Amino acid sequence: MQLQFAFDTDTAWADQLARESVGLPKLLGMRTTVIEPGHTACALEVRPELVSSYGMIHGGVVSALVDHVLGSVCYPVIEHGSWSATTGYTLNFLAPVRSGTMVADATIVSMSARTAVVRIDVSNDGRPVALAQGSATLMPPKRTEPH
Amino acid sequence: MQLQFAFDTDTAWADQLARESVGLPKLLGMRTTVIEPGHTACALEVRPELVSSYGMIHGGVVSALVDHVLGSVCYPVIEHGSWSATTGYTLNFLAPVRSGTMVADATIVSMSARTAVVRIDVSNDGRPVALAQGSATLMPPKRTEPH
Amino acid sequence: MQLQFAFDTDTAWADQLARESVGLPKLLGMRTTVIEPGHTACALEVRPELVSSYGMIHGGVVSALVDHVLGSVCYPVIEHGSWSATTGYTLNFLAPVRSGTMVADATIVSMSARTAVVRIDVSNDGRPVALAQGSATLMPPKRTEPH
Amino acid sequence: MQLQFAFDTDTAWADQLARESVGLPKLLGMRTTVIEPGHTACALEVRPELVSSYGMIHGGVVSALVDHVLGSVCYPVIEHGSWSATTGYTLNFLAPVRSGTMVADATIVSMSARTAVVRIDVSNDGRPVALAQGSATLMPPKRTEPH
Numbered sequence: 001m002q003l004q005f006a007f008d009t010d011t012a013w014a015d016q017l018a019r020e021s022v023g024l025p026k027l028l029g030m031r032t033t034v035i036e037p038g039h040t041a042c043a044l045e046v047r048p049e050l051v052s053s054y055g056m057i058h059g060g061v062v063s064a065l066v067d068h069v070l071g072s073v074c075y076p077v078i079e080h081g082s083w084s085a086t087t088g089y090t091l092n093f094l095a096p097v098r099s100g101t102m103v104a105d106a107t108i109v110s111m112s113a114r115t116a117v118v119r120i121d122v123s124n125d126g127r128p129v130a131l132a133q134g135s136a137t138l139m140p141p142k143r144t145e146p147h
Numbered sequence: 148m149q150l151q152f153a154f155d156t157d158t159a160w161a162d163q164l165a166r167e168s169v170g171l172p173k174l175l176g177m178r179t180t181v182i183e184p185g186h187t188a189c190a191l192e193v194r195p196e197l198v199s200s201y202g203m204i205h206g207g208v209v210s211a212l213v214d215h216v217l218g219s220v221c222y223p224v225i226e227h228g229s230w231s232a233t234t235g236y237t238l239n240f241l242a243p244v245r246s247g248t249m250v251a252d253a254t255i256v257s258m259s260a261r262t263a264v265v266r267i268d269v270s271n272d273g274r275p276v277a278l279a280q281g282s283a284t285l286m287p288p289k290r291t292e293p294h
Numbered sequence: 295m296q297l298q299f300a301f302d303t304d305t306a307w308a309d310q311l312a313r314e315s316v317g318l319p320k321l322l323g324m325r326t327t328v329i330e331p332g333h334t335a336c337a338l339e340v341r342p343e344l345v346s347s348y349g350m351i352h353g354g355v356v357s358a359l360v361d362h363v364l365g366s367v368c369y370p371v372i373e374h375g376s377w378s379a380t381t382g383y384t385l386n387f388l389a390p391v392r393s394g395t396m397v398a399d400a401t402i403v404s405m406s407a408r409t410a411v412v413r414i415d416v417s418n419d420g421r422p423v424a425l426a427q428g429s430a431t432l433m434p435p436k437r438t439e440p441h
Numbered sequence: 442m443q444l445q446f447a448f449d450t451d452t453a454w455a456d457q458l459a460r461e462s463v464g465l466p467k468l469l470g471m472r473t474t475v476i477e478p479g480h481t482a483c484a485l486e487v488r489p490e491l492v493s494s495y496g497m498i499h500g501g502v503v504s505a506l507v508d509h510v511l512g513s514v515c516y517p518v519i520e521h522g523s524w525s526a527t528t529g530y531t532l533n534f535l536a537p538v539r540s541g542t543m544v545a546d547a548t549i550v551s552m553s554a555r556t557a558v559v560r561i562d563v564s565n566d567g568r569p570v571a572l573a574q575g576s577a578t579l580m581p582p583k584r585t586e587p588h
Binding site for chain 2: 384386388389403404411413422425426427429
């Protein structure tokens with residue numbers, strides 16, 4: 001889907017950096033690596049503290065990354081100050097993750113004034129490990145909170 | 148769905164405690180509070196470090212809790228040493244979370260030799276905040292890893 | 295979730311009957327059997343023409359019934375003349391269906407001015423055969439079409 | 442994902458034609474138009490009898506088409522005589538359908554001995570109208586029925 005930036009790219013990067021400097025993104029070490037109209041990518045290093053006693057990453061780390069990019073991909077293409085609140089998504093796990101870098105790629109497939117539908121591919125050092133599809137509710141700047 | 152414990156409850160609790168003493172469950176502070184045949188509940192305190200700059204918890208924390216209970220609910224009703232690997236799930240967010248305690252309740256709705264289908268309700272101080280449905284693949288003890 | 299009828303029950307039944315007298319509901323023989331605030335049930339007889347060469351009903355018949363009740367359950371609790379448009383849903387199949395009657399039970403779990411989140415249980419002569427969860431977008435009477 | 446036909450293309454087409462000559466596919470007029478390793482497409486004409494009193498196709502018709510291609514895409518790449526049983530899927534509706542031809546394109550994203558994960562795009566005269574993601578359980582020839 002062809003989309004335009006709703007504001008300048010410097011602002012898009014600054015906003016994303018701010019969102020990743022607090023809360024869960026900071027705790028898990030998520031860092032957005034690509035911001036394009038309708039597409040973002042976010043990476044996460046598999047640190048030992050994220051690994052279970054079986055040597056695999058907890059599925060919740062993958063879920064968290066999916067949730068994060070589903071919201072992130074919407075911001076640069078909606079009016080500055082607007083909200084993107086994840087309404088829900090579906091996630092299929094394809095393979096376990098043990099080490100290396102996970103990357104989640106999010107692409108907006110459909111977008112209206114109120115809703116964006118997004119597909120997400122998660123890979124681990126280039127190997128597909130999860131697949132997701134979800135939607136976000138887009139809210140104008142005046143509202144002070146999502147949902 | 149009526150299900151029996153596959154092994155004694157002390158073992159079920161010890162196993163769950165072990166799973167929550169490492170990786171993401173430890174990092175986020177997940178602690179299982181109910182283990183019954185076909186049903187578990189897991190709680191998480193909304194610590195300030197999980198909250199975004201907008202004052203709300205990141206959706207990924209809810210996702211992680213959902214993923215965790217989807218696996219946890221299967222262990223006590225499968226043979227000891229078996230694996231439960233989440234194959235996928237769907238999550239709908241109902242309301243934002245700002246503080247207090249989140250609890251995810253998981254119930255097995257259907258179970259065969261290979262698959263369990265599970266429904267999950269997430270509440271925040273008693274208020275419904277998310278709804279999920281997913282499945283887990285059950286694997287016998289001999290296999291040394293899921294997927 | 296506690297909900298009230300938005301209009302009288304005779305009107306709710308007449309509207310539902312009208313929706314089931316055309317299109318896919320008529321073709322497949324769907325007939326709503328319960329209309330209560332926040333809950334509806336819809337039945338479908340497994341006629342031979344719905345059965346595959348393997349003797350089982352096509353999954354699409356189950357899907358169609360799920361889609362139908364997800365919309366139907368919203369109408370009686372929104373303003374008369376409003377629209378309910380299914381935004382999406384997830385379906386897990388639990389067991390095959392060969393004959394008899396299928397019943398889909400839909401319950402509204404959460405409802406705001408714009409969105410309803412619904413859970414659906416599908417049974418076949420009392421046996422659970424599918425499980426679904428989805429959402430519908432609610433639109434006021436002035437708009438002349440959904441989506 | 443690169444996949445090979447598990448048997449010859451004439452057999453693949455004959456099998457698919459047989460599946461579409463009975464049950465729901467026949468009733469709704471589904472006809473597969475593309476069979477390639479890991480990819481199939483299936484078309485459906487929007488006949489007046491599939492249209493609701495609001496002039497739109499029932500969402501269940503879209504659901505049925507999605508369910509159909511999710512199974513169909515697996516057959517040509519599994520051993521002849523094997524089963525593909527849909528385990529579940531998620532569907533997001535993007536736009537209403539009123540007339541013309543609907544086409545569902547299914548692509549296998551991941552495949553193991555037991556499971557295939559599939560993405561599906563549904564279009565209406567070239568316009569995207571729905572998006573789906575699901576999985577199918579693959580069963581060897583000896584078992585006489587799915588699930």
